[in-house]
Amino acid sequence: xxxxxxxxxxxxxxxxxxxxxxxxxxxxxxxxxxxxxxxxxxxxxxxxxxxxxxxxxxxxxxxxxxxxxxxxxxxxxxxxxxxxxxxxxxxxxxxxxxxxxxxxxxxxxxxxxxxxxxxxxxx
Numbered sequence: 741x742x743x744x745x746x747x748x749x750x751x752x753x754x755x756x757x758x759x760x761x762x763x764x765x766x767x768x769x770x771x772x773x774x775x776x777x778x779x780x781x782x783x784x785x786x787x788x789x790x791x792x793x794x795x796x797x798x799x800x801x802x803x804x805x806x807x808x809x810x811x812x813x814x815x816x817x818x819x820x821x822x823x824x825x826x827x828x829x830x831x832x833x834x835x836x837x838x839x840x841x842x843x844x845x846x847x848x849x850x851x852x853x854x855x856x857x858x859x860x861x862x863x
Contacts, residue, residue: 742750
């Protein structure tokens with residue numbers, strides 16, 4: 741039969757074996773928790789990437805709107821100056837003296853004020 745020492749050694753070995761089994765189970769549970777945490781983190785990263793892409797799109801749209809507004813403003817100012825210039829040219833041509841010269845002064849925004857120039861009827 742078995743003596744006490746052999747029984748004690750067997751009991752110690754069984755206890756150590758059970759501790760190893762418990763440690764393995766704990767490691768497996770921790771591994772499962774870790775995989776769930778990694779999956780959750782991956783989902784959060786994907787959500788952040790989608791948010792960044794959407795934010796970039798929104799920024800691009802806003803930038804395009806601002807750019808279009810600036811272009812429209814500049815174009816309106818340019819059109820106004822071109823119209824003022826065309827009016828000034830027309831006035832100068834209508835008030836031209838017989839020798840082909842005209843007198844006037846610039847009063848701003850490309851507009852010329854015609855002064856004391858005899859017209860065709862004043863000759």
